[in-house]
Amino acid sequence: MAFHFEVLATDPSGARLGRITTPHGAIDTPAFMPVGTAATVKGQTQQDLEALDAQIILGNTYHLYLRPGHELIRRMGGLHKFMSWSRPILTDSGGFQVFSLSELRKVNDDGVTFRSHLDGSEHFLSPEKALEIEIALGSDIAMVLDECIEAPADRSRTKAAAARTLDWARRSRDYFAKHGEATKQMLFGIVQGGAHEALRIESANSLVDLDFPGYAIGGLAVGEPHPVTCEMTKAVTARLPADKPRYLMGVGKPEQIADYVALGVDMMDCVLPTRSARHGCLYTSQGRVLIRNSQYATDPRPIDENCRCAVCQRYSRAYLRHLYSTGEFLSTILNTHHNLYFYLDTMRKIREAIGFGKLETFRSDLQSRLQRAERTGGRVSG
């Protein structure tokens, strides 16, 4: 069987140590998945990602459909071959663009009409169309199209979006059953329901009835407070089947990751390590380093003295600040490498902690260190 998910260990906190097997290799969970929207994790080569030991990366249906086009990628042998990445890929459906391109789209029960952010041309994405694209791309994990809404949103709006998302999930499942290949791709359903617990529970229960091989929790970390994100996640994971992977979409900050893991989340992705890197924000075991700050101009130390990444083995804060200040390409490359290492390494440590049944200890250590750093000025000082 091409796809397989097994839970190898559980932690008293509720965290799970697991492994997803795919035709392109295994993914150890809990996993952090670097975001590679346009068939590239910005600033990193595929060799870099392999060196970082990224086991899976994301691609985006909407972006790849617009450019270079999914048919072109199909002709080029699929997304893996096209981008020369032989490990697993998860494609997001365009559901998040329903949220982020709010001024450029219209949603109705059929699907979403977008005006391209590139040239203004109009495009229609339905659950079926999104899957047609994802099948052409050949990702290992495909996401259903969902309606991701803003926070806060009132109950009726949230209920409507969750209902539509559920309807789209059913259509997606049916389309995939007819046109997809379960030996090549896993299709994940997405729970919505905003910050309304009852709607979350209803959404989760109904989605489970559709029997997907994996479940995602969407529409969180879109502006609501972190404790709310956790409450909603907890309400949902409690109702998802234990033998299926759970993917919390779009999270999170370093200090939040272990919280989600403790709530039974197996997969997450986030643009923070890559985007923040480009913006000069570096994550460390001692808090954030805003590398453009003048205090680092003559700082000979690595970003993080406890970090074993290639950047920290070789370059000083002073040099990295210089690269950032002068707008050099290398700044993006090195900063991204470090941040991804930090996220992926944090996940490795989390997996290790779960294996020992010590996630709570790890989590409180990490959080107290990071929170102390934020209190003392939000960044590493010495």
Next chain:
RNA sequence: GGACGGGUGGGUGAGUGGCUAAAACCAGCAGACUGUAAAUCUGCCGCUCCUUGCGGGCUACGGAGGUUCGAAUCCUCCCCCGUCCA
């Protein structure tokens, strides 16, 4: 020696009588970023005081005077810079 043109806040450079502590951009300083419309966005950026307010005081458009209720803007002289003519 003469004829033009020009000297504005760290830089470039708008501004020809009040709406100008002075556009814009750059540099500088700080912050934000959560399924990527993001190598982006936001704030500060003369000094100073406080009850931090679309607050008060001071200083400021080469220099010194002058005209005016009011001057970066008009006048006089001087000093610099550029171009051209002797």
